[in-house]
Amino acid sequence: MDKLQADLLRGLWYVACPDREIKKGAMTGKKLMGELVLLGRDENGKVFALRDICPHRGIPLRHGWFDGKHVQCCYHGWKFDTDGTCVDIPSTHEYQTIDYSRITCGAYPAIEQQGLIWVYFAANGEKPEDGRQPHPPMLPDFAVDSAPTVDIMQPFVCSVDHAALGLMDPTHAAFVHTSWWFKKNATKLRAKEKQFEPADLGWAMVRHTLPPQNIAYKVLGDDVTTEIRYALPGLRIEHIKGSKHSVVGLTTITPVTPDETEVRQLFWTTMDWVKPLKPLVKHLMNVFLNQDREVVIQQREGLEFNPKLMLINDADTQGRWWMQLKREWDKSQAENRPFENPVQAKTLRWMS
Ligand code: FES
Ligand SMILES: [Fe+2]
Structure with a gap:
């Protein structure tokens, strides 16, 4: 055991924050597991988590804008949907063809339950769908939409x-x-x-x-x-x-x-x-x-x-x-x- 630093386990769900901290149509950046994570809630109330690093030039996406549907980078305005897929590059000339869907900033599985937002940190090479811990633990006696007192x-x-x-x-x-x-x-x-x-x-x-x-x-x-x-x-x-x-x-x-x-x-x-x-x-x-x-x-x-x-x-x-x-x-x-x-x-x- 290293005295100051811990080995961080992957293939598990971690508590990111209480769900009330992420309002509808808002996003916020957080460092978790040594990584930059962008947490947000879309216009329909669904929570998402993206890698908070623009794949173009590396600036954290939290410095940009979120309209409830798309996250836009503050540097050159690339836009990403809430699963991390690029949907627009404003500098694209009408004579150029770029398949935006092949560009992604990366996303983390995120779940909201019992008043908490949980984020899954996959093991190297692991696909979220065959994750080692299928979902975060449910606390006994309280409904999925209950909130901590x-x-x-x-x-x-x-x-x-x-x-x-x-x-x-x-x-x-x-x-x-x-x-x-x-x-x-x-x-x-x-x-x-x-x-x-x-x-x-x-x-x-x-x-x-x-x-x-x-x-x-x-x-x-x-x-x-x-x-x-x-x-x-x-x-x-x-x-x-x-x-x-x-x-x-x-x-x-x-x-x-x-x-x-x-x-x-x-x-x-x-x-x-x-x-x-x-x-x-x-x-x-x-x-x-x-x-x-x-x-x-x-x-x-x-x-x-x-x-x-x-x-x-x-x-x-x-x-x-x-x-x-x-x-x-x-x-x-x-x-x-x-x-x-x-x-x-x-x-x-x-x-x-
Ligand atoms: S660095 Fe994000 S759009 Fe250029
Ligand atoms: Fe104590």
Whole structure:
């Protein structure tokens, strides 16, 4: 594992942004997976993603114009439709014949579901139609057109590997997430024991009952249970379910470059009364996520020296699984065979 840069997995769907960020008839440029991506929404409301580099002279297309149908480059006015095919070159003289349809800026498969825009980054030579991950994961209990109640994003100056290791690290919370409203300090560590099992492209902390006396869970009804799943290419899905309500929390880590990451936290809920509390909830989520963001800034200073690092049992077992999953994903792709989940069912114990 390189200390500063991560190997970025391909053949997978990545979260680009919440869908409300791309308005009808608008486009915006974003760096994702180390590539320039142009995201847009056409006049009919359909989302698209293009390679944000004009095939003529390389200028990003986001500097040009979009009329809801065609993207026009700002340099010489070449026009592209939303699947990336060139449809017009204004300098073409009536005596010239150019087959525009043979010119393309390149496109990425893009899907809008559950309030998120997902973009597929194909493996080298892979055709989108026989992609390794056919579609992005659907979150349980919420319709395809549902939107997250709250979502936040913070840029992390670290690779997806360190963002992921932090995300699935059960023992840093007592030291990092100390606030007057959460945990004050790390003096009272308690023994934890949880069951884990392999799940789609990752693993799950097996569904278990949450303490019924906890008022925060009581609002969900009786028999409140939770399951936490981790999946490639960097998703944590927590599904809390009671007899009356459900909450799904999603954390996504999307590589901007091999050493910069966008971390998003979102949640969906069936409890409408949460909506007026949005500003407060958002603030608390930002405080919490910022604690993780500040740690990776401090960590980077040490990582610049390329130190030898350790993953210990059982606290870092999930971190180990993450690295094994990544290796197997790349290996199975290189060997052109199906992915075999390397995670075995296991009970993990730690103090936190
Ligand atoms: S660089 Fe885009 S049209 Fe010339
Ligand atoms: Fe954290």
